[in-house]
Amino acid sequence: MQPISACESDCTMAPLFNLISRGKLTVLLFHKVPKHAHILDPGELNLAGFERILDAAMHFFRILPLQEAISALQTDKLPPRSACITFDDGYPEWLANVVPVLERRGVHATFFVTTGQFNGLPMWNERILYAIERAPDSLAPLLLQGSGLQPIRLDSAFHRQHAIRQLDAFLKYQPPESKERMLEQLEAHVGAQRHNVPVMSADDLRAIHAKGFGIGGHSVTHPILSRCEQDFAYREIAGAREDLEARIRGRVSAFAYPNGIPGKDFGPEHIAMVQRAGYAHALTTHRGVATAGTSPFQIPRFTPWGPSPTRMALQLIRNLCQRPKTLVVDEPAGRRAMMVAFHFPPQAGSSGIQRTLNFVKHLPSSGWQPTVLSAHPRAYEECSSDLLRQIPPTTRVVRAFALDAARHLSFKRKYLDVLALPDRWSSWWLGGTLAGLREIRRERPQLIWSTYPIASAHLIGATLHRLTGLPWVADFRDPMLSPGYPSGKLQRRLWEGIEAYAMQNAKFCVFTTERARQTFQLRYPDKANKCVVIENGYDEDVFTSAHPVRVGVPVNQFMLLHSGVIYPQERDPGALFEAVKLIVEQGLLPRASLKIRFRAARHESEVMALARLHDIDDIVECLPPISYADAISEMLGSDVLLVFQGRAFNPQIPAKIYEYLRTGRAILGLIDFEGDTARKLETFKCVELASIDSSKQVMHKLLKLHAEFTASGGVDISHDNIAQIKRYSRKDQARLLADVLDQVRSNVQPASQMGQDVRQP
Structure with missing residues (x-):
């Protein structure tokens, strides 16, 4: 590999990188990085080569910690030219070689580790390399019983290099039992012992974590998940996280799929397993970049190779423009509901987040599959990614255009009152309506549900109801109006109109207290029968841990x-x-x-x-x-x-x-x-x-x-x-909401029969 120097890099590429990298996250992938390439694997990346690539990557990108970068991406705060460094598998060379290089440059990285090596189960590819390296020169050819392979010669350096490549490619895709049996045949043939294979130690793991680097799960023994039985695959995924967390006494939130090619090495069922095991995101090995719309459980990665600075820049640019391969997670059967909610992850600082989020989590068990129509994260004053992992992977979340008048349409925090009608996020009404119409054509939901606060949410629900004819459920939670609030006459009049329209046209109006229901029943006596109570509650799942x-x-x-x-x-x-x-x-x-x-x-x-x-x-x-x-x-x-x-x-x-x-x-x-x-x-x-x-x-x-x-x-x-x-668990409250939605559906025409009744605004 020819040297790559940051100072040699073509500076004319910088404006192009700034332009095409906006809103995109590049994740770089590396594996074993020995000080010198192994004699039987002369093409592997050695430490000097890694340093040259790292220096060039630092010139082209701003290197961020993986979890920080994913959170920034999900909350629309990712800086241009952002990238992360990751390593897969687990090698003793990491602590001795890689970590000092990263520390000298002040670069963060995340290390994805197979945990079987801590319990006497080295990586299968390392067992191949160790065994063949020690094969006597006069050894007879290897015949692997049950493999269908021709006898494998091991009597010269050329044949050994070929054998390593052949066995690596073949054994990788064997079921775990067959792979282990053939590895034992190889080791018996050459006289090698599995327990002598150099492995990363638990002390190495703890030392890397103590230095502030990220630790992620990479399965227990690195099997191809698609070649495993379901129970075995889940144990490999979940077992790695449990073992790592016990050893480092810290949280492990990221997983890297072994080998990592979507559709070949793992499928939608394994994505569900990763989420069920408690990970917040997962990474593949398909090229491309992650954007705000990328599934947090299918983040692509890329390995640049150079050899010249210009060639490496072109490789990175091509990767920035490449659309990664992703798997479509099968949508569960069930009735569909569009849920309009401003307060939804990654928004922070509102109790309303939990109400909608838990309805989304628990409605599917009652036969309802929600699609969430929310606002773009830029509209939120505060963002946090800690609840994003609780959104089920089968839930489609549409984030429509929205601005905050106080921050985006103001001068010195002053803005025209008309820009805040019915509230500061009035721009969401147009963005949400247009996005909602597209989703209604796509998903054919049976009904629309909207939740207050904010008033714009009910305005979107009312508009979509009027344009499509779909029945509407208005979740008021609390009364919109109270003495002295809102104080502006025009705003108050508009809120009164939204409230009255909802009471007249929504199929049901939902409140969180009996007194709130009674207030509206007295105010609208002819609509008293449509007022129901579904209280707030708590999430039992979070209390169990x-x-x-x-x-x-x-x-x-x-x-x-x-x-x-x-x-x-x-x-x-x-x-x-x-x-x-x-x-x-x-x-x-x-x-x-x-x-x-x-x-x-x-x-x-x-x-x-x-x-x-x-x-x-x-x-x-x-x-x-x-x-x-x-x-x-x-x-x-x-x-x-x-x-x-x-x-x-x-x-x-x-x-x-x-x-x-x-x-x-x-x-x-x-x-x-x-x-x-x-x-x-x-x-x-x-x-x-x-x-x-x-x-x-x-x-x-x-x-x-x-x-x-x-x-x-x-x-x-x-x-x-x-x-x-x-x-009062949120799960029980979701069942009450499902009962309300069932009553609505029983009295309306199915959405599949609506044809082209959806009208343009």
């Missing part, structure tokens, strides 16, 4: 947690802060024994200003958002969970109430006693309620909870609450 965590707070400190947004007026923590101030001033509890944590409050500056006003800012802390699973673990690790719900929210029950109750931890509710939140909480144990306006009541309840905390030794779990709350 969650463990109590309280980072930064010792177990002997009384920890109160509020998880989620605080509204300084309607969810005012002032009474709590006044109560804590009095408790400390009167010496009822030591100041150092208390910690009040607000997680993802969004109004952190107002909360801390109020804490300083009460001279308890050393007790109060505001911390940034964390992943949903981590937030649940933090709830489990807290001593008291806080609820703030003023009079303005009386018809509502916060979604986190159900998660709070599922933890079994004690709850302190600062509420209006006439509200639905109070009525829900008072039916459970380990719950103390106080008026949100009364610091004396809060003080009394807080001291009572602390006394119980002290008496129980810091552990106070209500198993009765856990048993009682289980009927």
Whole structure:
């Protein structure tokens, strides 16, 4: 291989790379990188050759950690010319040769490891190389019983090189049992021992992980999954992750398919296995690049080879332009529903995400297959990829054009009011309507479902209903209008119109509380029979793998947690802060024994200003958002969970109430006693309620909870609450929604008979 130098590279290619790489992720693939090429494999990439390729890749691309790059791609934040470095299989040369090269250049890489070698099962290709390398010169030809191959000569370097290539290509696609039997024949023929084959050690693995590099699963013994029985294939996929996580004591979220050619080495059933095994994404070996529309379980990879800088640049450009081969995952049979939801992964910071996401996860078990119509990630103020893995691979997600007027159509955060009608994301109405019409023609759904917030979601649902004639279910959750909100006269009038249109034209209107339903039944008495209640709930799946965590707070400190947004007026923590101030001033509890944590409050500056006003800012802390699973673990690790719900929210029950109750931890509710939140909480144990306006009541309840905390030794779990709350699991709520959808479908013409009734806007 001729030298490749970054300084020699053709700089005129840079503008072209910037242009064609936008929104595309290049993932580079390497394997074994010895210091010197093996005498029986002179064409393999050695360390010097790898360094030249790496330097050129760094010149052409910005090298990112794999997980960071995939998250950026999914949230529309991927920088131009982004690439990742990956290695497959597992070799002792990685720690000795590759890692120092990467560290000197400050480059991250992810290493995909076969775990069988840690238990005495070397890679099959390494067994071939080790055995043939040690074959005596006078050895008779090898005859593999049951292979159908001609006798294989091993009496010269030429014949040995040919034998390695022949056996590698042949044994690779043999079923695991046949491959092992023939490898044992080879080893017996030459007198080699499997346990002497050099392998990567578990200490090597831990050392690579400790240096900050990524670790991924690559199966246990590197079989071709398509040649394995289903149960065996799943054990290979899931077993690798379990073994790696146990050894590195960290999370393994990525998988690389062995050999990795879609349709040949793995199929749709193996994609489902990878997801079921708990991986968040998976990589193939087909050329091409990943885009925002690429399945996270079919990310392509490419190995450049040069030999000159210009040739390598052309290879990379061709790869950027190549469309990767992907497998179509079979769509499950069932009735189809189009679900219009603004709050959907990767959007972060809204409880509405969980409602729609869990409906999407659980509706298929009731015979409904959803297609989600959501907004492009650019429209979200905050993005997080932690929930993307929960979207079923069979769920089609359409992300339509949308802008946020406050960020994209403003000057110094000021924008015309007309651009925010009915809300700041009004551009989604046109983008969502056009995308929805295309999907309706493609999927032929039986109905449309839309969820508030935001108002534009119902506007899209109403428009699609009007244009296509498909029945519509409007998921209000909570009333759209409340006293003083929205405050703008034109916006309020428009919201009133959307609400009235939904009540008149939707087949069903869904609410999360009984009071909200009754409010609408009184407001629209002739439509009272179409109002139904499907409460918020909690995701049981996340609790089965969650463990109590309280980072930064010792177990002997009384920890109160509020998880989620605080509204300084309607969810005012002032009474709590006044109560804590009095408790400390009167010496009822030591100041150092208390910690009040607000997680993802969004109004952190107002909360801390109020804490300083009460001279308890050393007790109060505001911390940034964390992943949903981590937030649940933090709830489990807290001593008291806080609820703030003023009079303005009386018809509502916060979604986190159900998660709070599922933890079994004690709850302190600062509420209006006439509200639905109070009525829900008072039916459970380990719950103390106080008026949100009364610091004396809060003080009394807080001291009572602390006394119980002290008496129980810091552990106070209500198993009765856990048993009682289980009927509010998201899975059960999805069944209730499926019943509503079934009622709609039973009264409408099937979509397959609609013909060309879909009209243009």
